[in-house]
Amino acid sequence: MFEIFTRLANWLIYDLAGLSAETKMGQSLHFFVEDTSKIFVLLVVMIYLIALLRASLNVERVRDFLAGKHRGAGYVMGAGFGAVTPFCSCSSIPVFLGFTSAGIPVGITMAFLLTSPLINEVAVLLLLSLLGWKFTIVYILVGMAVGIAGGFFLDSIRAERWLQSFAAKALEQGRKNSPVGGSAVASMSMTERHQFARDETLEIFGRVWKWVIIGVGLGAALHGFVPDGWIETHLGSGQWWTVPAAVGVGIPLYSNATGVIPVMESLITNGLPIGTTLAFCMSTVAASFPEFILLKQVMQWRLLAILFVMLLFAFTLIGWIFNFIFPVL
Amino acid sequence: MKNIKVLGSGCAKCTKTAELIQKLAAELGVEATVVKETDAEVIMGYGVMRTPAVVVDELLVHSGSIPTQADIAGWLQS
Numbered sequence: 001m002f003e004i005f006t007r008l009a010n011w012l013i014y015d016l017a018g019l020s021a022e023t024k025m026g027q028s029l030h031f032f033v034e035d036t037s038k039i040f041v042l043l044v045v046m047i048y049l050i051a052l053l054r055a056s057l058n059v060e061r062v063r064d065f066l067a068g069k070h071r072g073a074g075y076v077m078g079a080g081f082g083a084v085t086p087f088c089s090c091s092s093i094p095v096f097l098g099f100t101s102a103g104i105p106v107g108i109t110m111a112f113l114l115t116s117p118l119i120n121e122v123a124v125l126l127l128l129s130l131l132g133w134k135f136t137i138v139y140i141l142v143g144m145a146v147g148i149a150g151g152f153f154l155d156s157i158r159a160e161r162w163l164q165s166f167a168a169k170a171l172e173q174g175r176k177n178s179p180v181g182g183s184a185v186a187s188m189s190m191t192e193r194h195q196f197a198r199d200e201t202l203e204i205f206g207r208v209w210k211w212v213i214i215g216v217g218l219g220a221a222l223h224g225f226v227p228d229g230w231i232e233t234h235l236g237s238g239q240w241w242t243v244p245a246a247v248g249v250g251i252p253l254y255s256n257a258t259g260v261i262p263v264m265e266s267l268i269t270n271g272l273p274i275g276t277t278l279a280f281c282m283s284t285v286a287a288s289f290p291e292f293i294l295l296k297q298v299m300q301w302r303l304l305a306i307l308f309v310m311l312l313f314a315f316t317l318i319g320w321i322f323n324f325i326f327p328v329l
Numbered sequence: 330m331k332n333i334k335v336l337g338s339g340c341a342k343c344t345k346t347a348e349l350i351q352k353l354a355a356e357l358g359v360e361a362t363v364v365k366e367t368d369a370e371v372i373m374g375y376g377v378m379r380t381p382a383v384v385v386d387e388l389l390v391h392s393g394s395i396p397t398q399a400d401i402a403g404w405l406q407s
Contacts, residue, residue, distance in 0.1 A: 059378045091378065093372075094369070094379065097369060098373070098378035101373055166373075
């Protein structure tokens with residue numbers, strides 16, 4: 001089914017541009033054309049279809065649903081909704097405060113916010129087409145686990161102690177009030193759903209296409225220009241310290257899942273161990289300096305530091321576990 | 330005289346929304362002040378979770394996207 005994109009790349013790079021499949025340049029450009037064309041077509045089709053399905057899901061409904069839920073179930077559902085609810089990372093502060101003022105515990109809110117950038121339809125689609133379904137399932141499970149365990153941990157250390165005072169007050173207020181009555185849900189006609197899905201496709205595509213090009217471009221560069229075997233010789237045996245080092249570099253860096261997944265594919269095929277790759281890529285997606293600066297509005301330094309260390313620890317652990325079990329599988 | 334606030338933490342869409350409202354107000358000859366509100370606490374006060382959001386004379390009228398020109402004209406002329 002995807003062969004058409006290989007042929008397109010063959011025709012464009014080898015026939016039209018006359019580059020040889022033997023050269024690094026030819027290989028890199030071929031990889032770039034094949035992957036970007038494939039990803040673009042898949043993205044448009046899938047974003048549209050998924051948007052049709054979830055047209056009536058939004059953060060307000062998720063909040064009403066999570067408010068007053070039992071904690072245990074709350075973490076799992078918070079992470080689950082984080083994966084499927086559409087929302088722009090520029091809204092993460094209003095969402096954090098909206099959840100908080102509805103009395104939802106900080107841990108459940110953070111389960112939602114941590115999982116959200118890691119798992120979304122674009123990420124899943126890219127993973128499926130570049131790395132196969134097994135890896136996709138592993139990725140989804142790990143992403144959910146980070147959100148759930150992270151949320152649980154934050155509540156167990158009573159992270160709400162270190163919110164900024166107005167946010168803490170809002171949480172206190174929200175707990176006293178009974179959960180907000182469900183916001184009115186209008187049922188949507190097919191035309192409205194189509195309209196929503198069309199807008200959503202245009203908007204998401206408009207936002208991510210450059211990331212695909214950057215990601216695939218970097219991936220292509222890695223494919224073509226890093227000498228074969230370099231990564232494998234130097235980092236391939238999964239020395240224990242490579243994982244925390246990769247995470248330490250990854251957390252301050254910002255990328256979204258769309259940009260990083262093509263790089264992941266490239267790193268793995270170049271022989272970087274799977275755990276190290278996952279740890280590096282997930283840490284670039286889940287957290288970044290700009291995000292920490294935004295969170296400063298609602299959290300005290302102490303909580304930010306805890307969050308940073310928690311993520312460092314979580315992704316390092318994931319890296320070690322996968323480096324350990326994958327060779328065994 | 331309309332008192333309009335655009336709520337949002339400085340994302341590109343919020344800036345666009347404010348500009349669009351200002352432009353339409355000028356075109357329609359409606360007197361309006363447009364202020365961008367970026368303070369998280371104030372945004373929370375309006376119960377807004379999706380930005381950009383628009384508040385007209387202290388009433389929340391829109392949330393989650395750049396509003397359409399028709400919507401804006403409606404608020405300005407009501």
